[in-house]
Structures are given as C-alpha cells and as structure tokens.
Amino acid sequence: MAPADTPPTVPGQWLGGPGAPGQHSRSTAAPHDPAFLDLAGLEEQARSVLPPAVADYYAGGAETETTLAEATAAWRSWRLRPRVLRGVAAVSLATSLLGSEVRTPIGVAPWAYQAMAHPEGERGCARGAAAAGALMAVSTSASTPLTDVAGTEPLWPKWFQLYRLHSPTHTDDLARRAGQAGYRALVLTVDLPVLGRRLRDVANRFALPADLPLGNHPPAAAVAADSPVWTFDDIGRFAELSGLPVVVKGVLRGDDAARCVQAGAAAVWVSTHGGRQADPVVSSAAALPEIADAVGDEVEVYADGGIRSGSDVLTALALGATAVFVGRPVIWGLATGGADGVSRVLDGLSAQLAHTMALCGLSDVRSVPRDTVTPAR
Numbered sequence: 072m073a074p075a076d077t078p079p080t081v082p083g084q085w086l087g088g089p090g091a092p093g094q095h096s097r098s099t100a101a102p103h104d105p106a107f108l109d110l111a112g113l114e115e116q117a118r119s120v121l122p123p124a125v126a127d128y129y130a131g132g133a134e135t136e137t138t139l140a141e142a143t144a145a146w147r148s149w150r151l152r153p154r155v156l157r158g159v160a161a162v163s164l165a166t167s168l169l170g171s172e173v174r175t176p177i178g179v180a181p182w183a184y185q186a187m188a189h190p191e192g193e194r195g196c197a198r199g200a201a202a203a204g205a206l207m208a209v210s211t212s213a214s215t216p217l218t219d220v221a222g223t224e225p226l227w228p229k230w231f232q233l234y235r236l237h238s239p240t241h242t243d244d245l246a247r248r249a250g251q252a253g254y255r256a257l258v259l260t261v262d263l264p265v266l267g268r269r270l271r272d273v274a275n276r277f278a279l280p281a282d283l284p285l286g287n288h289p290p291a292a293a294v295a296a297d298s299p300v301w302t303f304d305d306i307g308r309f310a311e312l313s314g315l316p317v318v319v320k321g322v323l324r325g326d327d328a329a330r331c332v333q334a335g336a337a338a339v340w341v342s343t344h345g346g347r348q349a350d351p352v353v354s355s356a357a358a359l360p361e362i363a364d365a366v367g368d369e370v371e372v373y374a375d376g377g378i379r380s381g382s383d384v385l386t387a388l389a390l391g392a393t394a395v396f397v398g399r400p401v402i403w404g405l406a407t408g409g410a411d412g413v414s415r416v417l418d419g420l421s422a423q424l425a426h427t428m429a430l431c432g433l434s435d436v437r438s439v440p441r442d443t444v445t446p447a448r
C-alpha cells in the first residue's frame with residue numbers, strides 16, 4: 072500500500088511531450104525517478120575518468136573563486152512561497168526561446184573543448200540536449216567545427232556563441248557562417264575582454280592537449296595583435312552580419328542591459344561566466360532582478376551560474392528569467408556518459424523543476440509570478 076502521504080496520482084508529472092524524462096528508460100542509480108540526480112557524486116565520477124588538471128580546468132574559477140563559491144548559495148538565499156488549492160494536475164515545461172520551441176527552460180551553456188571531456192565531444196552534447204528537449208549554445212572554442220555541430224540533430228534548435236578572436240575577419244566570418252549553418256541565434260560573450268586569471272590552471276601548469284582539435288579558431292597566420300575591442304555598436308553589426316537575433320551574454324548590471332537592448336540585442340544573458348572572469352562579482356541571482364526590471368518585457372532574459380536543482384531554476388524564473396543554462400553539470404554528464412550522460416542531467420533537472428512547480432501550485436513555466444519567491448530573511 073502507498074504511504075499515507077502519497078496521492079493516487081502524482082501531480083507535476085512532466086508533460087513536455089515525446090522524449091520527456093519520465094519516458095526514457097536509462098540506467099541510472101534510480102531508474103524509476105528521473106529527478107534523482109546526485110551532482111556531487113557525478114562530479115566525483117567525472118574526476119575519476121578525467122586527468123586531474125582537466126577536471127580542475129572545468130571545475131575552477133578565477134582569482135579567489137569567491138564568485139564560484141557563492142553562485143549556488145545565492146539562488147538559495149531565496150525561499151519559495153507555494154500556492155495551494157490551484158488545481159494543478161499537470162505541469163508544462165515547454166517554452167519558446169527567441170521563437171524556437173523547446174521542451175524545457177533549462178539549456179546547455181556554451182563550454183569549450185568538449186572533446187577533452189569525452190570522445191563524442193560537441194556532437195554527443197548536441198544529441199543529449201536534443202533528447203532532453205533542451206536548447207544548446209555551442210561555443211566558439213568548440214573542438215568540432217560549427218557546421219558539424221549544426222548538422223548533428225539538425226532540426227533541433229541551437230545557438231552559436233561568439234568570442235572576439237584575435238582575427239577580426241575570422242570572427243566576422245564565424246558570425247556569417249553561424250547564420251548560414253542554421254543556428255537560431257548568435258550569443259556574444261562580452262565578459263571576456265581578457266581572460267580571467269584561473270589560479271588552479273596556473274598551479275597545475277595546465278595546457279590544452281597538443282592534439283586537441285579547435286574547430287573554429289583561426290589559423291595561426293591569421294592572428295592579429297590589434298584585434299579591435301567590442302562596443303555596443305557591435306551588437307547591431309553582428310546581427311546584420313549573421314542575420315540572427317543577438318543575445319548578449321555576461322551582463323551583470325541593469326544599465327548595461329538597457330544599453331544592450333537599445334543597441335539591438337534580442338535578449339540578455341545574466342552570467343558571471345561560471346565565476347571564471349572578474350572575481351569577486353555580484354552573483355547572477357543578485358543581478359537578475361535588477362536586469363529584469365531594467366529591460367521589462369522588451370526582451371527575453373536568461374541566467375546561469377550555479378544552477379544545480381529544480382528549485383534553483385524556479386527561483387530564476389520567478390526573478391525574471393525566461394530560461395536558465397547550466398554548465399558544469401552538463402560537463403560532468405558528458406564526461407561520464409557521453410550523450411546519455413548529458414540527457415540524464417538535463418532530464419533530472421527538468422523533472423525536479425516540474426515536481427517543485429507542482430508543489431508550489433504552478434502549472435506553466437511561461438508564467439511564474441515574481442512573488443513566488445521571497446528573500447530568506
């Protein structure tokens with residue numbers, strides 16, 4: 072017999088459509104419950120298969136690692152305020168991101184050098200994201216050329232993330248080719264005017280493996296010493312070059328977000344780059360409300376950094392995000408299980424989100440009211 076507090080049907084079941092987490096039969100520690108996700112255990116498992124310096128490169132942050140250390144705690148400095156008696160029989164996680172339909176508001180953040188984590192590299196990550204109904208942002212620093220990743224699960228939406236490379240013509244060319252290859256948006260990462268100082272990498276004398284392919288980087292001969300720095304004017308310029316909506320990633324201030332929108336950004340992405348750039352900086356959770364207020368309903372707002380549970384996701388949605396992205400959990404998923412590992416992580420977080428929403432009397436990720444959360448104190 073079911074325990075007394077088990078309802079006859081479980082509200083908040085995933086209604087994300089075909090391929091939803093509940094419908095996968097994968098081998099996990101708890102195959103009956105996709106929401107079971109031990110991310111700390113997964114990182115440990117990833118560390119057992121990766122060279123220590125590579126695992127540290129993925130896990131580490133910049134300088135004192137204060138931003139890195141505070142990221143998850145900042146989401147958890149909010150408390151949920153559940154609504155009761157709302158008749159929530161089912162939860163829908165489906166949403167639209169810049170016009171692309173996805174089955175979950177949890178996407179894959181761009182991360183570099185995926186072949187270093189697993190031989191399937193970006194192609195495996197793309198297959199895992201598609202299986203989970205999640206959008207994937209593909210890094211400029213991918214191991215796999217952007218056209219090959221676009222050709223993996225070609226019908227499933229992907230965005231291309233652009234870095235300013237030391238060859239302006241090559242950077243422009245990547246933007247153009249991303250548009251031609253079928254990416255649905257161009258993500259300009261603007262929080263890396265120079266590389267953050269990542270002290271674990273210095274201590275480990277970390278260097279990329281000599282044979283690691285860099286699918287999109289310019290040939291050494293094209294590298295220029297005087298590549299121009301980006302300004303707000305580049306937002307419109309890249310939109311024109313690529314023919315794609317431009318998302319500006321790495322925004323932490325309301326005034327900057329408003330200027331991005333004025334300059335033509337289709338969305339802003341609140342991010343500390345996983346604590347790998349300036350440090351210590353304001354957490355994404357602390358910056359998000361100010362940024363959501365500054366741009367209002369004009370554009371979509373995304374957030375990442377330290378999101379590790381369904382309740383972290385729900386908090387971000389309540390604070391004004393249309394979607395969130397995850398980095399390291401996906402890295403550990405790919406490293407330990409290739410495409411399946413990626414979809415297990417995303418499915419787990421999605422199932423947790425659906426469950427938490429049901430507990431809070433919410434049925435639709437597209438309408439999570441701000442008063443769903445309140446500061447812990």
Ligand SMILES: Cc1cc2nc3c(=O)[nH]c(=O)nc-3n(C[C@H](O)[C@H](O)[C@H](O)COP(=O)(O)O)c2cc1C
Binds near residue numbers: 211232342347375
């Ligand atoms: C190993 C690693 C590589 C990354 N590479 C990129 C990148 O190539 N481009 C980019 O815009 N952000 C990059 N990021 C930042 C992520 O897109 C994202 O902002 C961050 O990982 C989110 O935080 P989380 O890892 O705590 O989920 C990287 C992050 C990590 C951990």
